[in-house]
């Protein structure tokens with residue numbers, strides 16, 4: 001954690017708008033839409049792109065490249081949301097899981113797994 005945390009809360013509305021666009025692209029022309037083209041290439045290609053963006057984000061982190069972390073994180077989040085949309089998973093499903101975990105320390109959760 002640094003003291004560079006954003007003062008303003010996250011604009012979840014922007015993510016919801018993006019998700020709605022991703023759903024709408026299911027019936028879009030692949031000639032006109034990157035997302036429609038990606039859906040057309042199938043789940044493996046979506047997963048591959050997600051993996052690539054994750055590696056690029058991790059690399060930017062190792063290099064302490066702030067602009068790179070921001071840019072690659074946007075690519076990563078975007079492709080993650082394409083996967084959600086393709087799999088019929090809504091952002092709310094992810095938020096519900098995060099809410100379920102709220103207050104449960106990762107260390108405690110790890111201990112429980114070995115019991």
Ligand SMILES: N=c1c2ncn([C@@H]3O[C@H](COP(=O)(O)OP(=O)(O)OP(=O)(O)O)[C@@H](O)[C@H]3O)c2ncn1[C@@H]1O[C@H](COP(=O)(O)O)[C@@H](O)[C@H]1O
Nearest residue numbers: 018021022025028032033034035036049052074075078079
């Ligand atoms: N947020 C994004 C977004 N972020 C990244 N990208 C695209 O993701 C691609 C990833 O870049 P790469 O260089 O890795 O990919 P590439 O070389 O095209 O891919 P491959 O040849 O490796 O498959 C680029 O084409 C980026 O433009 C995005 N494309 C779209 N969006 C959003 O999705 C909406 C719908 O997009 P369309 O479906 O294209 O209209 C847009 O209005 C935006 O809001």
